[in-house]
Amino acid sequence: MEAVATEDTKPSPVRIALCISYFGQGFSGSQQQPDARTVEGVLIDACMRLGLFEDFRSAGFVSAGRTDAGVSARRQVVALTTSYPERVVSSLNRMLPYDCWCSGWAEVPLNFNPRYSAASRTYRYLFPGEGLDLHLMEEAVSWFIGFHDFRRIARVEEGRNPVRHILSARIFSEDGLIVFEVSGESFLWNMVRGMATLLLAAGAGVISPDRIGTLLTEAGPRIPAAPPDSLILWDVDCNILFNPLERSDKGDQKLRNEADRLRIGEKLVEWLGGDRRDLFRNKEIHDKLRHLF
Amino acid sequence: MEAVATEDTKPSPVRIALCISYFGQGFSGSQQQPDARTVEGVLIDACMRLGLFEDFRSAGFVSAGRTDAGVSARRQVVALTTSYPERVVSSLNRMLPYDCWCSGWAEVPLNFNPRYSAASRTYRYLFPGEGLDLHLMEEAVSWFIGFHDFRRIARVEEGRNPVRHILSARIFSEDGLIVFEVSGESFLWNMVRGMATLLLAAGAGVISPDRIGTLLTEAGPRIPAAPPDSLILWDVDCNILFNPLERSDKGDQKLRNEADRLRIGEKLVEWLGGDRRDLFRNKEIHDKLRHLF
Numbered sequence: 364m365e366a367v368a369t370e371d372t373k374p375s376p377v378r379i380a381l382c383i384s385y386f387g388q389g390f391s392g393s394q395q396q397p398d399a400r401t402v403e404g405v406l407i408d409a410c411m412r413l414g415l416f417e418d419f420r421s422a423g424f425v426s427a428g429r430t431d432a433g434v435s436a437r438r439q440v441v442a443l444t445t446s447y448p449e450r451v452v453s454s455l456n457r458m459l460p461y462d463c464w465c466s467g468w469a470e471v472p473l474n475f476n477p478r479y480s481a482a483s484r485t486y487r488y489l490f491p492g493e494g495l496d497l498h499l500m501e502e503a504v505s506w507f508i509g510f511h512d513f514r515r516i517a518r519v520e521e522g523r524n525p526v527r528h529i530l531s532a533r534i535f536s537e538d539g540l541i542v543f544e545v546s547g548e549s550f551l552w553n554m555v556r557g558m559a560t561l562l563l564a565a566g567a568g569v570i571s572p573d574r575i576g577t578l579l580t581e582a583g584p585r586i587p588a589a590p591p592d593s594l595i596l597w598d599v600d601c602n603i604l605f606n607p608l609e610r611s612d613k614g615d616q617k618l619r620n621e622a623d624r625l626r627i628g629e630k631l632v633e634w635l636g637g638d639r640r641d642l643f644r645n646k647e648i649h650d651k652l653r654h655l656f
Numbered sequence: 657m658e659a660v661a662t663e664d665t666k667p668s669p670v671r672i673a674l675c676i677s678y679f680g681q682g683f684s685g686s687q688q689q690p691d692a693r694t695v696e697g698v699l700i701d702a703c704m705r706l707g708l709f710e711d712f713r714s715a716g717f718v719s720a721g722r723t724d725a726g727v728s729a730r731r732q733v734v735a736l737t738t739s740y741p742e743r744v745v746s747s748l749n750r751m752l753p754y755d756c757w758c759s760g761w762a763e764v765p766l767n768f769n770p771r772y773s774a775a776s777r778t779y780r781y782l783f784p785g786e787g788l789d790l791h792l793m794e795e796a797v798s799w800f801i802g803f804h805d806f807r808r809i810a811r812v813e814e815g816r817n818p819v820r821h822i823l824s825a826r827i828f829s830e831d832g833l834i835v836f837e838v839s840g841e842s843f844l845w846n847m848v849r850g851m852a853t854l855l856l857a858a859g860a861g862v863i864s865p866d867r868i869g870t871l872l873t874e875a876g877p878r879i880p881a882a883p884p885d886s887l888i889l890w891d892v893d894c895n896i897l898f899n900p901l902e903r904s905d906k907g908d909q910k911l912r913n914e915a916d917r918l919r920i921g922e923k924l925v926e927w928l929g930g931d932r933r934d935l936f937r938n939k940e941i942h943d944k945l946r947h948l949f
Contacts, residue, residue, distance in 0.1 A: 435924050491916040623784040625922040627886050632915040
């Protein structure tokens, strides 16, 4: 006689890591909140509709790190325990909205926690390409590398060490935009956006690039974070080789439409004259930042 | 003794024409509506705050034409009668929001009505540059030129002549986007967006370009309008030489920030993979349009 699986016969649970991407503009951040659309919220909802787990706590659902409202991610890492990993492969992306999807999965040890397994995290921050001096920003960015106390440009939770180890930091231009890329073992809350404020101030000539070194060591009021919607969590290195997953066709369509909508809006604004007056823009950044330093 | 102007001594009224630009995404169309943000609504509000007139009707406030919700304009023409035209020059743009401004003004005869004075109107419609065949669209666009009955691709109000005279129509590419530009003496409601649907169908290979000529003459259900937010009223030719007006510095800043926001969003979506799969996109247009023809 063959063994027949009954409703009571659950396959043994396995732990899986997911590589998650999202376009942050439609989310109130990554971390679950009641009555708000969050990345964890839509992921947990999709997992529950797939029957991967009934309770996210007992499934050990954990993200490698949280991102603020408006922040995007190319490779966030999430882990969960389920008896039905094949459902992730076959159906998870069909359950997810167009602006959040799973691009890879891997089986991991049952005690895997992406928060503590991440050896490093990499972020990118986008600046407008005009009105800022790339070379001044390149000079400024080198001051971040190494061990520094970042309390002046981050929110430091009670009892947390404000010293962080920055592994690499660079500035480059791409398609008329300026990109800041930074890798570190870990980051404080708002820290990358605080770095972005300093780079903006250096690029606009509000501070000299070598002022960054002294600013980080001086006591003084906290320097505010630059806007969140120019920030993307680029990568989390948990030393996992993910099996690739495809986005759903429908999600692909919608993301594509979003890209078109943005490109067309940009062209319209350019035609309407929103692309001129670089000097003025530099003045605007000056006016906004000068009082901080 | 000098003549002193009292509150009762109003200078003689003059009629002025304004060249108005707006970015349409934040407006529920150009025409006034209760409880909705419209272009005429913000213009009339700004004029009243400047004391240009007390009542828009008695001031003969008229636009050259209406645009739908989401549609932008580079040169809309508006006329009004006021005793204080100098206030337009000195202050109108400071009273207007960043997404609607006056780029020129001119004194015109007291009986001037932009609706009837416009010899021609020009629109542009933007298409994504990928997945569409530019040459097929170029072939298709020539079918619009001349006198045609456009009832199949427009909403025709009761008793209105569905025949319109198209003076010129062309397709070209700019910065990776495809631009459709069309000039006519006048247009029916939704007509340019109906033309855009036909061009999209031709560019995606859903219909052959020469099918447009027969489609316009055949009876059949109305062909729906393409989305409004890719449309811009490019010019209204009332044969007026406008004196240029500058946008306010604040408006300039905000429009500039909007351009940055769109460009950065576009880059993020591109990094997230929203720029791939052209074949798929073509299939999407196919699926959406095939049943119409």
